[in-house]
Amino acid sequence: MNQKNYDFDETLSELLNASGTDDLLQDFEISGTTDITEMQFSDFMGDFLGTVQNQIHTPLETLGLLTGVIILSALAGSLRNQKQNISQIYEIITVLCAAGTAVRPLTDVFLHASEILENSANFMLAFSAVYGGIMTAGGQVTAAAGYQSAMVILCNIALEIAVRLLFPFLTMSLAMSLIDAVNPAVSLAGMIKLIQKITVWILGFLMALFLGFLSVKSIVSVSADRVGTKAIKYAISGFVPFVGGAVSDAYSAVLGSMNMLKSTAGMIGVLGVMALLLPVLTELFLYKFLIAVAAAASELFDASALTRLFRNLEAVLSAGFSVAVSFSVMFIISTGIMMTLGSS
Amino acid sequence: MDIDLVFKIAGTGIIVSVLSLVLKKADREEQAMMTTLAGLIVVLMLMIDQISALFETVKAVFGL
Amino acid sequence: MHIETSVIFCVIGCILALLLKQYQKVQGILLSIGICVIVMMTALPEIQRIFDTAQNIYAQSHLDGAYFGILCKAIGICYLTQLGTDICKDSGENAIGTAVELCGRILLVLLSLPLFLTLAETVLEMMT
Numbered sequence: 001m002n003q004k005n006y007d008f009d010e011t012l013s014e015l016l017n018a019s020g021t022d023d024l025l026q027d028f029e030i031s032g033t034t035d036i037t038e039m040q041f042s043d044f045m046g047d048f049l050g051t052v053q054n055q056i057h058t059p060l061e062t063l064g065l066l067t068g069v070i071i072l073s074a075l076a077g078s079l080r081n082q083k084q085n086i087s088q089i090y091e092i093i094t095v096l097c098a099a100g101t102a103v104r105p106l107t108d109v110f111l112h113a114s115e116i117l118e119n120s121a122n123f124m125l126a127f128s129a130v131y132g133g134i135m136t137a138g139g140q141v142t143a144a145a146g147y148q149s150a151m152v153i154l155c156n157i158a159l160e161i162a163v164r165l166l167f168p169f170l171t172m173s174l175a176m177s178l179i180d181a182v183n184p185a186v187s188l189a190g191m192i193k194l195i196q197k198i199t200v201w202i203l204g205f206l207m208a209l210f211l212g213f214l215s216v217k218s219i220v221s222v223s224a225d226r227v228g229t230k231a232i233k234y235a236i237s238g239f240v241p242f243v244g245g246a247v248s249d250a251y252s253a254v255l256g257s258m259n260m261l262k263s264t265a266g267m268i269g270v271l272g273v274m275a276l277l278l279p280v281l282t283e284l285f286l287y288k289f290l291i292a293v294a295a296a297a298s299e300l301f302d303a304s305a306l307t308r309l310f311r312n313l314e315a316v317l318s319a320g321f322s323v324a325v326s327f328s329v330m331f332i333i334s335t336g337i338m339m340t341l342g343s344s
Numbered sequence: 345m346d347i348d349l350v351f352k353i354a355g356t357g358i359i360v361s362v363l364s365l366v367l368k369k370a371d372r373e374e375q376a377m378m379t380t381l382a383g384l385i386v387v388l389m390l391m392i393d394q395i396s397a398l399f400e401t402v403k404a405v406f407g408l
Numbered sequence: 409m410h411i412e413t414s415v416i417f418c419v420i421g422c423i424l425a426l427l428l429k430q431y432q433k434v435q436g437i438l439l440s441i442g443i444c445v446i447v448m449m450t451a452l453p454e455i456q457r458i459f460d461t462a463q464n465i466y467a468q469s470h471l472d473g474a475y476f477g478i479l480c481k482a483i484g485i486c487y488l489t490q491l492g493t494d495i496c497k498d499s500g501e502n503a504i505g506t507a508v509e510l511c512g513r514i515l516l517v518l519l520s521l522p523l524f525l526t527l528a529e530t531v532l533e534m535m536t
Contacts, residue, residue, distance in 0.1 A: 061468075065475075068462040072479045075458065076486055086493075086509055089516045090486050096520060097475040100527045175531065346446050350421060353442050357428040357435030364432065380432065387438045394445050401452045405459065406484025407477060 048278070055283050058105055063290040065101045066310075067297060069094055074301035091305040095181045098306055102291070102313065107171060109283055113324055114167040116280045120273055121158040124151060124331050127269045134265055135338065138258030139229045142221035147338050150214050154334070157206075158327050169195075170320050177312030181305050192312050196319040203326040214334050218341050229255065266339035270332050277328040284324060288317040349394065353387050414447055437499050444491060478523055485515050 073094040076087045128151035135144035173192055180188035237248040295310035360383030367376035402408065421443035429436030459480055466476045489512025496505035 064465050064468060068465045068476065069479065071458065071462050072476075072483065075455070075483050086486055086489050086512050086516070089513055089520075090482055093482050093516065093520045093523065094479065096523045096527060097479055100475065100523060100530070103527065103530055171531075347417065349446065350417075350424070350439070350442060353435075353439050354424045354428065357424075357432060357439060360435060361428065361431035380434065383432070384434055384438070387435065387442075391438070391442050391445065394442070394449070398445050398449055398452075401449065402484060402488065405452050405456045406480050408481055408484050 048282075051279055052282055052286070055279065056286060059283075059286045059290045062102060062105050062287075063294055066098055066291075066294045069098045069101065070294065070298045070301055070303055070306060073298070073303040073306055077302060091303070092182050094303065095178070095305045095309055098309055099178050099181075103174065106174060106287065106313070106317075109280075109287055110167055110170040110174075110320060113170075113280050113284060113320055114163070116276060117161070117166065117324065117327060118159055118163060120276045120328070120331065121155040123272060123276060124158075124269075125155045127272065127335075128152070128155075131262075131265060131269060131335070131338065134258065134262050138262050139232075139255050140222065140225040141228065142224045143218050143338070143341065146214070146217040146221050147334070150210070150217070151334065154210060154330060161323070166320070166323060170316060173316040173319070174313070177309060177316060180312055181309030189308060189312055189315075192315050196315045199319045200322050203322060207326050207330055210330060211333055211337075215337055218337055222341050263339050266335050269335050270339075273328060273331045273335075277324065277331075281321070281324055281328065284317060284321040288314060288321060291317065346394070349390065352390055356383055356387050356390070359383070414450065418443060418447060433499075437495070440498065441495060444495070448491075475523070478519060482516055482519055485512055485519070488512070489515075 073091070076090045076094075128148050132144040132148040135141075135147065173195060176188045176192055179186065180192070233248045233251060236251060237244040240247050291310050291313050295307055295314060298306040298310060360379055363379045364376040367373075367379060421439065425436045425440045425443070427436075428439055463476060489509060492508040493505040493512075496502070496508060
């Protein structure tokens with residue numbers, strides 16, 4: 001036992017190398033897998049704040065430009081008294097300016113989000129293969145099979161959504177929010193909110209279904225695996241002459257080290273997914289926050305068209321953010337379930 | 345705030361209206377009309393500087 | 409510029425213009441035009457200050473700065489057109505006022521056409 005603890009890091013890196021987790025992480029350019037057990041929360045927060053600082057420039061610039069547009073739109077406030085006024089065209093011009101400023105960064109963010117979703121789905125597919133192998137080696141054959149099949153389904157769904165649905169849907173909502181801001185007679189804002197609500201509901205429902213299914217399946221398979229392991233140990237100690245007991249104990253030791261590898265590899269996988277998805281989540285959240293600030297400012301200056309535009313953009317960003325968050329949660333929790341269950 | 349200009353214009357207007365009333369009562373319609381026109385030209389001459397200054401400033405501020 | 413001076417000035421001007429309109433409508437209208445011109449002259453430097461502030465904000469970012477010029481011109485066109493329309497309507501010439509407003513609207517649309525085209529180009533570029 002003492003020897004095992006002494007060689008922990010070396011054994012760990014050997015096992016990681018042999019199982020291919022290291023190569024996997026390198027393929028996806030996630031580095032820093034050493035000293036995970038000694039990682040502090042303060043380091044993590046420090047990294048996170050560093051990412052935020054890097055990413056906050058473009059959103060802040062966009063916010064600055066939008067503030068300028070809002071101030072200039074407030075100048076026409078005095079002309080806004082009568083209907084059918086020349087200030088209507090001026091309002092449309094301000095909406096066009098704000099839209100022109102905001103469209104490029106927002107479409108960049110959406111493109112980035114669907115790319116990262118695709119990348120993380122690929123990563124999870126590869127990782128689940130590796131992790132399933134580790135679990136099988138650790139004696140949890142049925143659980144591994146369940147986990148892998150569930151992950152394959154989830155990742156394929158995620159890929160489909162990312163490639164086919166997410167980006168076109170988000171840019172379409174962007175265009176709709178523009179039209180709605182320009183002409184209030186055609187009220188598309190309600191439709192955008194409806195789409196956002198439906199997205200959130202469907203995602204929540206899917207998440208509950210998926211995680212419920214996974215937990216039930218793994219609880220059942222873990223018991224089956226435990227029975228299988230005990231049967232194997234009994235068979236070894238029974239059928240191998242003279243050294244049967246020692247061999248069966250060695251088998252338990254191997255299983256134990258496999259457990260250690262399993263939890264570490266699981267943690268690495270979770271960290272890898274988080275490292276992939278966290279920048280995108282931060283970006284989406286920053287943009288949402290800053291556009292909410294712009295909406296509050298334009299409401300303050302009574303620029304109704306601009307307020308409509310910003311509130312709709314906020315709704316679209318919320319929808320994107322909730323999609324990204326729910327997928328990352330599904331990835332992380334499913335791996336977490338596998339990590340915690342069945343450490344016999 | 346150029347209050348003098350306003351009083352000049354108002355003064356011209358009042359003089360013109362009084363003169364034109366008096367001339368109308370005295371049965372000199374043409375002279376009344378000429379007084380009105382003269383008053384109009386005088387006021388325009390008073391304001392022309394201000395109007396051109398306004399348009400120059402507008403062009404400068406708004407970049408038109 | 410203080411708000412009290414502007415308000416008192418305009419109110420006195422209104423009363424004088426009303427007085428003149430009873431006898432010589434032409435003089436009344438001229439007086440109201442004069443009042444408008446003088447008050448606008450005092451307000452314009454303040455607008456310049458607002459524009460300068462907005463220009464600083466725009467200058468600090470790296471994104472496109474063409475929007476600012478378009479917005480400034482647009483608001484100038486709006487103000488002048490509104491002023492002209494209201495003066496015409498005050499004189500009772502609604503038709504001329506509408507004609508002025510039409511000119512203003514056409515100019516605004518012309519001004520915003522490049523903006524609209526740029527936006528449409530950006531969106532199409534994103535789609536493909």
